[in-house]
Amino acid sequence: MLVRFDSPRTYDNLIENFFSSDVLPNRCTVPALDIVEKENEIVVNAELPGVKKEDVKITFENNILTLSSEQKPSEVSEKDTVLLKEIRNSGFDRSVKFGYQIDAAKISAEMSDGVLTITLPKTEEAKPKQIEVKVK
Numbered sequence: 001m002l003v004r005f006d007s008p009r010t011y012d013n014l015i016e017n018f019f020s021s022d023v024l025p026n027r028c029t030v031p032a033l034d035i036v037e038k039e040n041e042i043v044v045n046a047e048l049p050g051v052k053k054e055d056v057k058i059t060f061e062n063n064i065l066t067l068s069s070e071q072k073p074s075e076v077s078e079k080d081t082v083l084l085k086e087i088r089n090s091g092f093d094r095s096v097k098f099g100y101q102i103d104a105a106k107i108s109a110e111m112s113d114g115v116l117t118i119t120l121p122k123t124e125e126a127k128p129k130q131i132e133v134k135v136k
Helices: 007-020
Strands: 033-037 041-047 056-061 064-069 092-097 108-112 115-121
Touching (some): 033 092
Antiparallel strands (some): 056 064, 064 092
């Protein structure tokens, strides 16, 4: 059995699918984030290998959490020859908007082993409420 191969369309689809699929899961998303909603808070984990805590800026305004950093390029002597340079020296800006009211005064952040953990407590109004059913 023969199957017709339409090369221009197939090639275009192949390229389009490659760049829009999970083949490159973190292709443009730096830093990678995990966001978990808990009953009383939201926890954000960000992968920041090689980034010092003093180089990370965290802001929270209008329910938007923004992580940013400016990384300085590693210095190479004029006598040295760079054979391979894959380490990204640019910084990053990453923002996430939350649909919950967050208690900004109680936001906390800690960093351990290249993972930044930010805890965003929900306000009392945003926390789930259990309503008791009364008998008439």
